[in-house]
Amino acid sequence: MKACLRRNYGPPETFQVIEIPKPKPKPNEVLVKVMASTINRTDNGVSTGKPYAIRAFSGLFSPKIQVTGTDFAGIVEEVGAEVRDFHVGDRVWGFEDNGAGTHAEYLAYPVSKAILKMPDEMDFATMVACAEGAHYAINFIKKVDLKPEMKVLVIGGTGAIGSAAIQILKAMEVRVTAVCFEEDVEKVNQLGPDRVIGLEKEDFTQDSAAYDFVFDSVGKSRFSICKPVLKENGVYISSELGPNWENLGLALKGMFSKGKRVIFPLPLDILDSLKTMQKLVEEGKFKPLIDDHRYTLDNVLEGFAYVASGKKKGNVILDLS
Ligand SMILES: NC(=O)c1ccc[n+]([C@@H]2O[C@H](COP(=O)([O-])OP(=O)(O)OC[C@H]3O[C@@H](n4cnc5c(N)ncnc54)[C@H](OP(=O)(O)O)[C@@H]3O)[C@@H](O)[C@H]2O)c1
Known part of the structure; x- marks a missing residue:
């Protein structure tokens, strides 16, 4: 073969x-x-x-x-x-x-x-x-205690992780703002977020204290940049370790402090991710x-x-x- x-x-x-x-x-x-x-x-x-x-x-x-x-x-x-x-x-x-x-x-x-x-x-x-990107999206999202109508910012709507995250979050009835390059706004809109920010036209860091969860699905931002847009007990998660692996250190610090914090989840249960995705697909709530x-x-x-x-x-x- x-x-x-x-x-x-x-x-x-x-x-x-x-x-x-x-x-x-x-x-x-x-x-x-x-x-x-x-x-x-x-x-x-x-x-x-x-x-x-x-x-x-x-x-x-x-x-x-x-x-x-x-x-x-x-x-x-x-x-x-x-x-x-x-x-x-x-x-x-x-x-x-x-x-x-x-x-x-x-x-x-x-x-x-x-x-x-x-x-x-x-x-x-x-x-x-529906497997790879969705598995990480699910594992990162489930670390945050999200309720319907809470607000989430997904940075990077066109990645495998980000495009899955938007749809998984919408299925949880969360309010989603997605960030992507201007040329991809229409593509990301079709994934069903409440709002799409085209990077070149709008600066998402100006949305002060707006979000319960900032999910940098492409690992291009930093906690320090996103902190002002997080609500008081808001959570920042990135799919990357960040410069000098800072997200690991920040996550460790976050375990012992209150207020805005970083979580760095380890994506573990793959079978559970596949089952979750299969259910969403069958219910018509997910299209990769x-x-x-x-x-x-x-x-x-x-x-x-x-x-x-x-x-x-x-x-x-x-x-x-
Ligand atoms: N932690 C983990 O376990 C884990 C596992 C797998 C992957 N990852 C990491 O997760 C990241 C995402 O992977 P992926 O497969 O979802 O996607 P990807 O292959 O990294 O795709 C990135 C997409 O995001 C867009 N993009 C690039 N920079 C952006 C920015 N500053 N703001 C908004 N959008 C931007 C790109 O658009 P353009 O084409 O216009 O540039 C591209 O369409 C990668 O860095 C990967 O290494 C982590």
Whole structure:
């Protein structure tokens, strides 16, 4: 089978698309014919091994899983002897943030990890685009005690995380203001926020004491910049560590102080994220933002370069169908 492989940590230029043996499922695994995956920012981290902390999970000196890719949607083609809940022909999807080897025609995947049967009416590309960014969005949002009508500022409405966050927050009946570049205002408006701020035309830092929660989903701002727009006990969360990893230190300080504070959540329960997303999709409350650029295994390296540019809009599909 064809797969995108990297033997060492490094940039996409060092990856190769080659033929490797089709995997055989272990007793607790299913063999999935992968129909769609995404190329995402988690792939960038897992592939380059940066920040270095990620290597504690993905392999200290070289990647434990050599095939790239973290998420998948596809069809079960074989089941291991101990597998009871999945059957040949099931349409399934899943995500593993430390890398799962999904950029390949076939994948052997343990059923003890995050994997679900897909709703009948969903197509593979749409379903797989509900995994990575949405998982982080859910885990960051659930750290804040939000009630309907509270106000949230989402900085970066066009990222995989931000575009998911806007819709998840709206499903919670929270009032959402999203920030993006002027050219993307219409695209972000379609995700359903109450207000969209085009960066070049309006300065969101002038919205004094307006928000219960500021979520910098692209990690381009700082707590010090956003503090004036937070309400008295408002929370700031960023998807990035910030300059000199300041968000870690600030989060530690926030644990022992009152008032405006930083939280730096560790996104953990992936299966719960998939279940939450599947419910929102089935209720018609979530439609992932999908980038116009699509790739196949033949040009997957171009896809990695595009994602690393920080210019993608939502989720970039890798079509393996
Ligand atoms: N903490 C974690 O566990 C974790 C996990 C995964 C990812 N991340 C991080 O989360 C961040 C977001 O990843 P992502 O996949 O959602 O999106 P992304 O690939 O970083 O996409 C960024 C999008 O945001 C826009 N953007 C860039 N700068 C902006 C700004 N100052 N204000 C508003 N919008 C801006 C870009 O627009 P233009 O195209 O116009 O520039 C682009 O459409 C990345 O930095 C990633 O490394 C963190």
